[in-house]
Amino acid sequence: MIIEGIILIFLIIGTSFNTLGVLGLLRFPDLYTRMHATTKATTFGSIFTSLSVVVYGLWLFFDSRDSQFMILAIHAFIAMLALAFTNAVGSHAIARAGHRMGIKPSPAVCDRLEEFHP
């Protein structure tokens, strides 16, 4: 009962943060704030939904001593690590490309980064 509650809480936290990230993607005014919403909130939410699968696999492994659940938990953990690292680096690359394309933040009138890094 307690572990089912933990899994449900992790899933609810993850889905809430994914919802907030997509709402930010739809509602924010320019590229950088949209990227701020989607990168952090969506990565955090996906980490929590994957963590619920890790907890589920470990629970079933210690319940039944069947090795496929350990495989489930370890592979979900590896997928979580891959998701966390690749999302950060990919969003950094998109932000750099947006700056090189000449996209400015929404109320900005000047770009001080251009003076140092043209």
Place this chain on the structure above:
Amino acid sequence: MSDPWILLPFWYPIIAVLVILMAGSTIRLYKGPTPADRAVAVDTVNTLTVASLILFGVAFREIIFIDVAIVYSLLSFVATLFIAKYLGGEL
């Protein structure tokens, strides 16, 4: 031998919410003013796809789906990097 999987009732509603969120970020993919906004929307759809694939692997009792999720996240990372290089004019 009894079934070792313990049935939990809440995988499918969570997956349904994630699919609805994917459809919502497709709106930004359609409307986005600049190509970089569309790249951000594609990145969001990829992240939600990986999250829902992990949950699908538990809901359908197929552990191979989680390996598919790992490979999908790495391939979408390479795709995002190349889209960013192309948009930045360095390719």
